[in-house]
Structures are given as C-alpha cells and as structure tokens.
Amino acid sequence: MKGGGKASHVAMVGLATGLLAIASGDGPPTSSPPISFRDVSSEAGVSFRFDNGSRGRHDLPEIMGGGVALIDFDTDGDLDVYFCNGGPIEPKPGQVDPPCRLYRNEGAWRFVDVTDQAGAPGPGYAMGAAVGDHDGDGLDDLFVTGWRDHRLYRNAGGGRFEDVTDRAGIGSDLWSTSAAFADLDGDGDLDLYVATYLAYDPARAPFCAAPDGRRDYCGPEDFAAQPDRLYRNDGHGRFTDVSKSSGIDRPGGRGLGVIVLDLVGDPGLDIFVANDGTACRLFENKGGLRFEDVAMSAGVAMDGRGEALAGMGVTTGDVDDDGRIDLCVSNFVGRSTVGFRALGGGTFADASEIWGLVRATRPVLGFGLALADLDADGRLDLIQANGHVLDRERLGASFAMKPSLLRNVGGRLVEAADSAGPWFARPILGRGLAIGDLDGDGRLDAVVSALDAPAALLRNVTTGGRSLTLDLVGRSPAAIQPIGAKVRATIGGRTIVRVLAGGGSYLAASDRRIHLGLGQARQVDRLEVTWPSGRVEVWRDLPAGTLRTKEGTAPR
Secondary structure, three states: OOOOOOOOHHHHHHHHHHHHHOOOOOOOOOOOOOOOEEEOHHHHOOOOOOOOOOOOOOOHHHHOOOOEEEEOOOOOOOOEEEEOOOOOOOOOOOOOOOOOEEEEEEEOOEEEEOHHHHOOOOOOOEEEEEEEOOOOOOOOEEEEEEOOOOEEEEEEEOOEEEEOHHHHOOOOOOOEEEEEEEOOOOOOOOEEEEEEOEOOOOOOOOOOEOOOOOEOOOOHHHOOEOOOEEEEEEEOOEEEEOHHHHOOOOOOOOEEEEEEEOOOOOOOOEEEEEEEOOOOEEEEEEEOOEEEEOHHHHOOOOOOOOOOOEOOOEEEEOOOOOOOOEEEEOOOOOOOOEEEEEEEOOEEEEOHHHHOHHHHHOOOOEEEEEEEOOOOOOOOEEEEEEEOOOOOHHHOOOOEEOOEEEEEEOOEEEEOHHHOOHHHHOOEOEEEEEEEOOOOOOOOEEEEEEOOOOOEEEEEOOOOOEEEEEEEEOOOHHHOOOOOOEEEEEEOOEEEEEEOOEEOEOOEEOOOOEEEEEEOOOEEEEEEEEOOOOOEEEEEEEEOEEEEEEOOOOOO
C-alpha cells in the first residue's frame, strides 16, 4: 500500500503558490446549525448487507467490495438505489451468487426491493456500478463491475433490464472496480472507461502474515497489476475496445477510483485514475480518442512529499471558492486524504495541510468520498466512508473506523462528524458512498455500503439554506448525459462554479444533477451554463427549487 518517487517541480512550486494564494472567505457563523443526518434504512424498507463470502482465508476481494449506484431506472423522477453484492470466493458446484439488489424509490422515504423483477443481478462477485444512457434511448442503463467479470444492463423500460454484455462486445475477466460513462470523442454518445485492479487467483494467492504471524490480507504489491480498459461507443449498442490505440493501456497501475471532466483546461474531457500504491494518472484528452498521461507534470501523480498514494476514491469540486476545480483522493491510514488545489493552466498543488485534511483524515483509511454542499451554504463540504484493509485490530490498529464529515468554513475543512448524528459515531468498514437528493427536498442525502454492517440511507436533516437543483440534459438524445458541463452561478454578489463529472467516489454512481446551495438567498441572480459542445447560455433570476435545463431551451 506504499509507493515512492519525487514530486514534480511544478507541484512543489505550486504548493508554495497555493499556500500564499488560497482563497479566503467568512464561512458560516459559529451559530450555524450543524450538518445532520439520520439513518432511515430500516424505516425506509432497505435491509441490504454486503455478502463478502469469506472462507476465513483473508482473500483480497472480500475486503474491497461494496459499491452503490443511484439511478432513476423507472423515470418517475425519484432516485432508486442499486447495491452491488459479493458472493462466495470459491462457489460450490451449482451455487448461485447472491444478486445485487435494486430498491425502487416510492417517495416519502419508502423503498421496495424489486431485484427479482428488474433482472440486473450483477456479475459474479460484483464490485461497483456506473450509470449512463449508452444507447441514447432516454433510459439510464447500468454497468456493473466485478472481480470475476463485469456486466452491461440495458434499461428495457417497464422496470426491467436486459444483459447486453456480449452483444455490446465488452466481455472481460479482468478485476474491474470503478467505471465512468462520458462522451470522450465528442461524437454524441457515451463511451466507457473501466478501472481495473490486479490479477487475483485465490488458489495461487500467497500467505501474507500479520506481525504476529497469523494470516492477514495481502497488499496490492503482491499481485500483478491489470491495465484499464476504454470502450468506444460505436452506436447501436456496440462498443470497441480502444485501450491500446487511445494510450490508456499502460502497465503498473492498480486502479480503484476514476473521474472524468476537464481538469487540464483545454477542449475535451480528461480522465483521472486513483491507483493503489503507484502513481495516479491524469489522462489528458488530445483529441481523436487519444490520451497522454500528464499526472506528473500536473502535480497529481503523487502527494506533496513525492509519495505514491494508496488511492481509493476520488472527488472533484471547488473547495476554496476560487472558480477552479480541485481534486481530492482518499488514501491509506496515517497518510490522510490528499487535496490537490487547482492552480490554473492544468497544474495542481498538494493543499491537504492548509485545507485541514491532514489533521482530520490521517487517522483513517478512506474509501468512498464526495465533495458536496451538505448545508446549502454555497461551499463544498466533504463526506467520507472509512475502514481498514488489514485485520490488525488485535494488534492495536482499528479495523472498523468512524466515517468522516468535514464542513467547509471559508475554504478550510473542519471536522463536523461529532454533531452530525449517531451513525457517524459508529465504526464500520465503510466502502462505497453515493450522494443525491433522495426525497426531493433540496438537501443532499447519502447512501453508504459497508462490509460489516447494513447499508445506510442517510437522510439529510440539516436546517440549512435554500438550494437550486439543475437537471442538465444534452441537445441530442445520445447526449442526454452532458458530462463536462460547467455551471457558473451568481448568488447575492457571490459566484460559485460547479462541473458535471462522470464517475467519482469509490465503486459508486451519485446523483448527476447539479446542486447549488443558495444560503438564505431566494434565487440565483445569474446562471451561466457552458455545455460540452462549447455553447454558452445565460439565464437570470432563477428561483430556488428544481429545474430541468435542456441545451438550447430555457430552464423550467
């Protein structure tokens, strides 16, 4: 889980610049109500618990899984919840893996298990999921990653999915982890990036020992890395593997988190991959579905000390309110979640210390995470699921860990979990985390999956500000998911910037709508949307609430 190397000169100079130039702000007053959540899983009818299939031999897959996706699969306007499930490490003849479970949102915090009817059970030992309309029919489809294989489920309508993996031409036996849909070549349909981890065969796995000599989980360095996959969407439900020709098929990376958006600042969507124990990658889009890894020169390959991250999950957003999109990557215990501050010109600097991430997250091992405006004050807070990967509690290291919640106070992230509700006080082996407004009240809720506890539906009960939720829709049916769209909103003399990204967190898919916290303001005074096509549209005086905004038409 460790790595080495030297940080780039750009990153080191950028760090000094970042410390001097970091944006300031007044932040919410100390009397502001706390960010608060309530676990409503039981009363909502959600009883999912991840089945890791442990046989007592500390097999690596059993400690890594547990993804979750938010998807409006029945197009009723409510976000439904899809939990990825595991299964036996070594299935017995005739044994069927437990299915991934889909819960339909009935409204008013009531969910119904529709797994059997939906027909999307997932691959053998599922890991995570991505959501996107891959065939341009207006219905969201599911791509489910897994240790043994992965599956593409086409939304056939009527509450049912059909497995089109083989027909789509994307079958694989690689250990896939996180994935993201995005139009990477600008042709109007969604391509698919799949992060892959390592080659694990339980029959050949070495004996890895804890300091006391007993068996423990092996580290990623004990297994050969696998190359990520990029599938070009050729239309009509067909994909072509362009991993080699695109330049992303590179050795040595063990990918766990992936996010897609413009991070470099030139035309085209870039791809950031959080690798476990080796340098992270930032694939700059050079056009023509060709990519170049610029992570080292951009300052995001390693942390500010020149050490490779044990990169798990990834999230992006404007942490310091300077109008540029920053990057956060969850990391190993003792190392802290790393915050990369955008300096402009496609360069970043490690701002973990000045943002408050080091003190707050060094004691934990992070997995799923999200930058989200949880109190609707216009600033992005951070929520993170935590849990160890080494079973060493008997030696004094915590295995289960409390989740993290950090409130953004003027560009600095301050610990806020102690007042956030009872769920945050309970140590768990947290993994996948997705964010979205599950009840339509304008507050962002969370769904978290764990290895040793029931999944949690966390209802946001914060007494915060108002918000505007934007559902962005592309110009053509195939571009219904306009990944890379940038929103600039002026609210009461203050401007905030948000970007619609593909992927993010760890093994998870969050709500794709853009959430704008208004504080106590009643409207967005000016809203500017820059679409992936390059088109810029401006509207004024938009009230709090939820608006659907299709390219070329006014919000409604």
